[in-house]
Amino acid sequence: MARSKIALIGAGQIGGTLALLAGLKELGDIVLFDIVDGVPQGKALDIAEAAPVEGFDAAIAGTSSYASIEGADVVIVTAGVPRKPGMSRDDLLGINLKVMEQVGAGIAKYAPNAFVICITNPLDAMVWALQKFSGLPASKVVGMAGVLDSARFRYFLAEEFKVSVEDVTAFVLGGHGDTMVPLTRYSTVAGIPLTDLVKMGWIEAARLEEIVQRTRDGGAEIVNLLKTGSAFYAPAASAIAMAESYLRDKRRVLPCAAYLDGQYGIKGRYVGVPVVIGAAGVERIIEIDLDKAERAMFDKSVAAVEGLVEACTKIAPAL
Numbered sequence: 628m629a630r631s632k633i634a635l636i637g638a639g640q641i642g643g644t645l646a647l648l649a650g651l652k653e654l655g656d657i658v659l660f661d662i663v664d665g666v667p668q669g670k671a672l673d674i675a676e677a678a679p680v681e682g683f684d685a686a687i688a689g690t691s692s693y694a695s696i697e698g699a700d701v702v703i704v705t706a707g708v709p710r711k712p713g714m715s716r717d718d719l720l721g722i723n724l725k726v727m728e729q730v731g732a733g734i735a736k737y738a739p740n741a742f743v744i745c746i747t748n749p750l751d752a753m754v755w756a757l758q759k760f761s762g763l764p765a766s767k768v769v770g771m772a773g774v775l776d777s778a779r780f781r782y783f784l785a786e787e788f789k790v791s792v793e794d795v796t797a798f799v800l801g802g803h804g805d806t807m808v809p810l811t812r813y814s815t816v817a818g819i820p821l822t823d824l825v826k827m828g829w830i831e832a833a834r835l836e837e838i839v840q841r842t843r844d845g846g847a848e849i850v851n852l853l854k855t856g857s858a859f860y861a862p863a864a865s866a867i868a869m870a871e872s873y874l875r876d877k878r879r880v881l882p883c884a885a886y887l888d889g890q891y892g893i894k895g896r897y898v899g900v901p902v903v904i905g906a907a908g909v910e911r912i913i914e915i916d917l918d919k920a921e922r923a924m925f926d927k928s929v930a931a932v933e934g935l936v937e938a939c940t941k942i943a944p945a946l
C-alpha cells in the first residue's frame with residue numbers, strides 16, 4: 628500500500644518538530660513547505676539523515692512550491708508569525724490572516740481532499756478563516772488547541788498527584804486562550820472525577836483552581852521562559868495525535884476547534900469541543916450538558932472568539 632502524504636505548511640519550530648515526529652511514527656511521506664528558501668530543504672534533509680539511525684522509512688522533502696503538496700492526505704498549518712513576549716494572540720491577527728489566504732488557496736488547488744489541521748494563532752479565528760479561504764468541507768478542517776491545553780492540564784495534575792500522566796484525563800472546552808474552560812468534573816484520575824478527588828482529600832479546591840489557572844496561562848508561561856518564541860514540542864505532539872487518528876481511522880475523542888452548526892447553541896463558528904476524529908474527518912461533535920457556571924465560562928470564551936472573527940471580517944470583508 629502506498630504511504631500517506633503529509634504536508635506541513637510552515638517549517639519553523641512546530642513544523643520541524645512535526646516532521647520529525649511524523650517520521651518517527653512512520654505516518655507517511657512528508658513535505659515541509661515554507662516561504663523562507665533553504666529552511667524547509669535543510670530541515671527535511673537533516674531529518675532524512677536521522678532516519679537510518681532511528682530506523683524509519685519516509686520520503687522527506689523541503690519545498691517553497693505549493694505544487695509539491697499535491698495529493699496530500701493531511702495538511703498541518705503552522706505558517707505565520709509566532710507570539711512574542713508582551714504580544715497578545717490578537718496582535719497576530721492581521722499578518723496571519725493574509726498568510727491563511729495564501730495557504731487556503733494552495734490547499735484548494737493541490738490538496739482539496741486533505742484533512743487540514745490549523746495551528747496558527749489566534750487559533751479559533753485562523754481555522755475559521757482557513758476553512759473559508761480553502762473552501763474545504765468544515766468536517767475536514769479543524770484547529771489544534773484543546774489537545775495541547777488538556778495535555779498541559781494532565782501534566783500539571785499528574786505532577787500534583789504523583790501519578791502517571793497516562794492515568795489522568797482532562798477535558799477542556801472553549802477557545803484557545805485565557806478564557807479556555809478546563810472542566811474539572813469531566814477530568815479524572817483513572818476515571819475518578821477531580822471533583823470527587825477534592826471530596827476524597829487528594830487536593831484542596833483552591834489548589835485545584837491554581838492548576839486550572841496555570842493551564843489557562845500555559846502558553847504564556849512558556850513564552851515568558853523562552854523569550855524568543857512560543858511552545859513547540861507539545862503543540863507538535865498534539866497535532867500529530869490528531870493526524871494519526873485520521874490516518875489510522877482510530878476515532879479518538881479529542882478536544883479540537885471544530886465548526887459548530889448549532890451545537891452548544893452556536894452556528895458558523897469554530898470553538899473547542901470534544902470531537903471524534905476518524906477517516907471521515909470530524910465524524911461526531913460531542914455535546915455535553917453544561918451547568919450554569921460552566922456555561923457562563925463557555926459563553927465568555929465564545930465571545931472572545933466572536934470578537935476575533937469580527938475583527939477578521941473587518942480586515943478581510945470578503946470573509
Ligand code: TXD
Pocket residue numbers: 636637638639640641642660661662663705706707708709710726729745746747748749750771772775803856857858859862
Ligand atoms: O495551541 C496552539 N494552537 C498553538 C499555536 C501553540 C503554540 C504556538 N501556536 C502558533 O503556531 C504560533 O503562535 C504560530 O502562529 C504558529 C507556529 O509557531 P512556530 O513556533 O512554529 O512559529 P515559527 O517557528 O515562527 O514558524 C512559522 C513559520 C516560519 O518558518 C515562517 O517562515 C513561516 O511560518 N511562514 C510561512 N510559511 C508559508 N507561507 C507563508 N505565507 C508564511 N509566512 C510565514
